[in-house]
């Protein structure tokens with residue numbers, strides 16, 4: 592009931608004709624829920640909106656970026672947090688460019704009210720125009736696992752949509768930061784005292800096919816955040832430097848600080 596009321600308040604804010612304040616935008620990001628509006632089962636489409644406080648943590652990784660693209664932007668949680676970080680601390684905010692790609696027009700309409708400073712493109716991220724290039728950073732909380740897809744990444748041929756999205760991002764930006772299911776990250780950190788590297792066969796396939804290595808973050812435990820609106824996925828933040836593609840041979844060598852991983856990497 593409280594959720595329905597808060598969602599209605601978010602809708603009322605969106606229906607006003609004036610620009611929203613910072614507090615109002617964040618209220619919408621925290622409380623707008625598609626499931627309160629329609630009979631669509633949001634989770635089937637993989638549309639778990641990121642809790643705003645987690646989005647703000649992830650935005651630590653956009654520091655220094657001027658051009659950013661958000662793939663599968665939803666209503667704009669990641670893009671909003673990134674935007675706030677990109678312009679933060681400047682008396683006269685620097686020029687920044689944010690592009691949000693989202694295929695659901697209802698989300699795009701909400702996103703345009705939450706972050707009108709961004710360019711919102713209602714499109715399929717697997718069929719983007721060629722002129723979307725040269726971003727400093729790509730961010731995404733993509734659909735996870737075997738969600739239905741219209742296309743695939745340019746190199747990866749496996750089953751995980753999150754890896755396909757990262758593969759797409761690698762051709763658009765110099766670096767990336769993503770939320771992925773914990774099982775798709777090469778480490779276990781969030782929600783467990785047993786911190787360790789753990790590379791699945793599917794991760795190794797992704798790395799071998801794309802040359803992309805997913806790296807650890809600065810120690811963000813995503814499990815502390817409630818606010819997933821009805822779901823509670825276990826996720827990790829992974830970072831990547833897309834300018835550093837590894838060859839198959841390099842991927843087989845143990846990283847200097849992870850001698851114990853040799854067997855896994857060579858698998």
Ligand SMILES: C[S@@+](CC[C@H](N)C(=O)[O-])C[C@H]1O[C@@H](n2cnc3c(N)ncnc32)[C@H](O)[C@@H]1O
Pocket residue numbers: 636637638639640641662663664665666667668669692693694695698714715716717731732733734741
């Ligand atoms: C897990 S949600 C995350 C939304 C938002 N990034 C956030 O963090 O709150 C994934 C989003 O990707 C969108 N999406 C799924 N497949 C897509 C595609 N092929 N092209 C564009 N957007 C897509 C969904 O509609 C959904 O909004």
